[in-house]
Amino acid sequence: MLRDRWLLAAFAAAIPVWGALIAWKGAPDPTWIAREPLRFLLLALVYPILEEIVFRGLIQGELLKRLRAKAGPLSAANAITSAVFTALHLALRPSWLALGTLPVSLVLGHFRERHGGLAAPIALHVFYNTGFLLLVYRASP
Numbered sequence: 001m002l003r004d005r006w007l008l009a010a011f012a013a014a015i016p017v018w019g020a021l022i023a024w025k026g027a028p029d030p031t032w033i034a035r036e037p038l039r040f041l042l043l044a045l046v047y048p049i050l051e052e053i054v055f056r057g058l059i060q061g062e063l064l065k066r067l068r069a070k071a072g073p074l075s076a077a078n079a080i081t082s083a084v085f086t087a088l089h090l091a092l093r094p095s096w097l098a099l100g101t102l103p104v105s106l107v108l109g110h111f112r113e114r115h116g117g118l119a120a121p122i123a124l125h126v127f128y129n130t131g132f133l134l135l136v137y138r139a140s141p
Helices: 005-025 037-066 076-092 095-099 101-115 119-135
Strands: none
Touching: 005 101, 005 119, 037 076, 037 101, 037 119, 076 095, 076 101, 095 101, 101 119
16 A cells, blocks of 8 residues: 555645645644544544545445446546535535545545555545644634
């Protein structure tokens, strides 16, 4: 997995995205993590793992068994799973943040298929969420 240069590029791609978000939204106050460590652990670790099990493991896994359609590297299973993932985030998050989950979900789905398992998408998802929470996220007062 760590020899996959595309996976390493997916990790590295987060850095300019976080930089752009900081430039747009301003620097956050990450001290909220010390005040709410359980919330941080849920958002950075627990939710990404559970989401990957449900979305990439169960939903995308089942769709991969049933759908063979692809458009280049994008499978129908990944597209459908990512649409559902984004729709659920739209119901729970501000629209700018929820819509930003679509390309991320497509990347996570790609690596689920590329590596045939959940280790790569879980690692990416935890990394993306942790960086976002440390560098961009603003906790509600």
